[in-house]
């Protein structure tokens with residue numbers, strides 16, 4: 159009887175775990191899809207801006223590429239990013255370091271959700 163109850167308990171735990179994992183997996187897939195959508199939109203906007211800059215301002219592709227390198231190097235690392243990968247973000251409200259996985263400051267509660275009202 160105890161074994162039956164224990165088995166039942168374990169089966170239920172396993173079932174709940176599978177449901178949680180499935181839910182996490184779906185949330186991750188949806189998050190990746192949203193990121194891909196934003197990336198596609200940014201690439202589209204970048205291409206349009208790039209073509210306008212070349213056509214209207216007469217800048218060469220090389221000049222724009224050089225500017226990209228200069229901006230990239232402002233943080234001291236040529237890594238294709240504007241900010242180093244491991245640079246901690248600071249809370250805009252209290253200035254403390256934000257935990258990477260938390261969108262809300264643990265110290266003052268300031269919300270740091272990315273602005274989704276922008277066009278991209």
Ligand SMILES: [Zn+2]
Pocket residue numbers: 249250251252253254263264265266267268
């Ligand atoms: Zn804060």
